[in-house]
Amino acid sequence: DVKVTQSSRYLVKRTGEKVFLECVQDMDHENMFWYRQDPGLGLRLIYFSYDVKMKEKGDIPEGYSVSREKKERFSLILESASTNQTSMYLCASSISKGLAGVYEQYFGPGTRLTVT
């Protein structure tokens, strides 16, 4: 079974703090994604990565950065946390688009971040 794990289920941080959210997958997937989920807005893509050290902006990258130094690990960084970044953060991974077909995404359990 594919397993995607996230470093914390719940996190409380203060405004202005630097926050790291870690995601690890164990199935050698090339693609990894960071989403945030807010009531009434659904899941929105922050960043994704299709290879080590490669990244692309999603729909809402402002205020975030990412790092992918190893294939299995994708980190989301909030450089200076703000209250409007209070949200549920979900990581996902999938096989590379280079293969024929469309592949499902496997999600981690989510991190509920509260910024006070």
Next chain:
Amino acid sequence: KNEVEQSPQNLTAQEGEFITINCSYSVGISALHWLQQHPGGGIVSLFMLSSGKKKHGRLIATINIQEKHSSLHITASHPRDSAVYICAASSNFGNEKLTFGTGTRLTIIP
């Protein structure tokens, strides 16, 4: 206007009822995904389909490419089916980016 629209937003039903959740999309797609999210956050993929119909246990997913519409059906619903159901579209063949609907919160009352 969201490219992927779901209805209804909330649905409450009695145990045993037949459930239908609808999803309409306005973009060309390579596949339509149905996802389930239980309280606590974790999301699992139920179906991924590009044509016709798929069935898994009591769950059935259908898609009509011409009408840009998909439905998720649950037969003999059970309280453990209570969850948020999300549809998502893969917009281009081989492109892994998904566009999500806002979800349907389903509550099944015993």
